[in-house]
Amino acid sequence: MTKVVNIGIAGAGRIGQRHAKNLLTQIPNAHLVAVADVEKKRAQELAERCGKIRWYEDYEKMLEQKDIEAVLISASTNVHREIIIGAAKKGKHIFCEKPITLTLEETNEALAVVEKARVLMQVGFMRRFDPALASAKKEIDKGSIGKPLVFKAVSRDPEGPPFEYARASGGLFVDSSIHDIDLARWFMGSEVEKVYAEGRVLIYPEYKEFGDVDVALITFTFKNGSLGNIENSRRSGYGYDTRVEIVGSEGTLQVGYLRNRRFLLVNKSGVSHDVVPSWVERFAGAFVHELQHFVDCVMDNKTPLVTGIDGKKALEIALAATTSCQKGISITL
């Protein structure tokens, strides 16, 4: 039986670096052995910082390494499909950042290979591993709020991502709302049946160039008859604001907070406190817990809590929301 899981990271960008650091310092039964990135310098630098591990410009070379049991995919979304397929064919277990891909066809193709190769796959919906959201799910499962009736979420980024990132991101719904969509399915215990979305460019006019929006509202109907609503924004102007409420027949659950550090300034102008600056602070723990879960699943050969199917379902809803927003009609799934 293996004592540690050897992992290779494909994609040494912002999120890849975060995962690398967590694997190195927070996950005792993980062993980061290699990184790959098309940008040679980025791969080299990250490998250097992680204790001079192996590095590759070409992820395929990394996948050939026999000692690597699992691959963490944090490259650009447009190459997810080919890396997933390559890794699965080599029998590597897969942790893939969200969204799995930008289209359902690509996702289906990738998941079919994963299924055939019988490797484990987890999708990076880290919010499910946030201690507060995880507790909320437990309470719902215990029946503490009765039957869930309405799902409400707000997710506002402090400011928009760089132009090039936004252009390649798949749009607000696929890039950002997808987190809230995953929570909606998870908390409500039902699939989304109908979606209606409104979205506009209200903050960043340059988003019009690639047909994206920066503020959006999504309304859902679930198969079991319950309802849902999500508000997303690329720029709050004050900080990272993410809140969820699940209204049940016997109570309601509210998750989320504004204050980052636990101090209050009280003076003649009133009471003030800071706000959560970005997703890094809000979900720092969740990023560690999701990786720990993946590594534990690989060790015990258990199916992860968030599978490729979850990634696919969330993508399907996000794409429907995108279409709804573009066409001004509701979409039935």
Place this chain on the structure above:
Amino acid sequence: MDDRVKIGLIGLGRMGRIYVEALIFKIPRAELVAVADINRQAAKKIAASYSIKHWFDNYQDLLKVEDIRGVVVAASTIVHTEIIVGAAEVGKDIFCEKPVALTLKETDTALKALRKRRVKFQAGFMRRFDRGYMVAKEKIEEGKIGKPVSFKSISRDPMCPRLDYAKVSGGLIVDMAIHDFDLARWLMESEVKRVYAEGGRLVFDQLEEADDIDNATINMLFADGSVGNVEVSRNALYGYDIRTEVLGSEGGIMIGYARHTPVVLLTKKGAAHDFVPYIMERFGEAYTNELNYFVDCIYNDQNPSVTGQDGRAALEIALAATQSYKEAKPVEIPLANE
């Protein structure tokens, strides 16, 4: 038939005016028929503006108005005793602002007159009529926190009192902490048997002229062995900050809040909201409730639940705490020297 309870009010200072408004506008079962204040102009003006039948520049004349059933005493604390005794003599029921008097001796004189004439008496501890404190009391009585074992209370005023007020108020502890002492006895359901206080003039040098302090903290031991702490201050320049916490064997209860309006402003600097400005914003409703209760007690012929004895007990704790601060040592209750 008009069966409203006829009320006379003595003392038209800040509190007196608040009570006038409450009696006129918010307590349908009361009819304010007379006001008295040594400031003749104030009495006349207020009587005219609210169409109050009688006005006087002395309380004695007000007490002579026969159909007055209840007297609200909001005059200076130094004249409370003589007004209470005078009102009891002519059989009027009495609501008196806290403190009942500044000494136990005077308080006892007043209580004796009340007993002799069997008139009703209510002491003005309005916090007991605040919705927050009422719910807390209910939860404690229902046993929701088990047996109360530890009491903490914070009372901070947003400003220094006027010097002429500070001089006759009995000092920070008697004037302000007395509310917390009443809450302590009420919520802990035990008498205080020892206090130890520390205090000082830390912000407002002008209080030296009134021989008063602006900050104090008082530790308490209750007869049943439970413990408590009260902090009072005059320099909460951000607002009126009133908080109480009772810890029990099975849980705890926290009463109090900071935000006045339900508004949070979010900007790059962070999140900001306002603070409860002052006493009427926090306890305005409690003041109305306590007077309403007094009027109901007269109407229904029942004795008020906040008695003269409650006023005396809170005063005794406040006097013991003041003495403790001055002598820098713990003081046992009952006080020996009074």
